[in-house]
Amino acid sequence: MLDLRILRRMAETLEAVSTGLHPSAVITQLAEKHGVTERGLWSDWQRRDKWVPALLGLEKYAEFTEMIGQKLKGVETAAWSRIRIVCQKDNLIYFRKRK
16 A cells, blocks of 8 residues: 555656656655655656556546535535525524535
8 A cells, every 4th residue: 555645746746747847857856855765756757657547547536526525515505505495484593504
């Protein structure tokens, strides 16, 4: 199992290199930022064929999670709307959800 710090570091490396920066410049900066050796980062980069597909697969889950979150927010909004309508109809007092 990958350590979250390593995964984050790999994602930063991939993102920076994909913007056109040379791997050596990225590795130098990230080694300093994360307090690891450049040699370790080069090792990660040389094995990228193993971790890039897994990292890109996580993006699919992030999109799915975001979609579900939006749907849940829609359901919550509809529920509060229904509560407001019922309370108004029955002359009840209701408390609005604070944002």
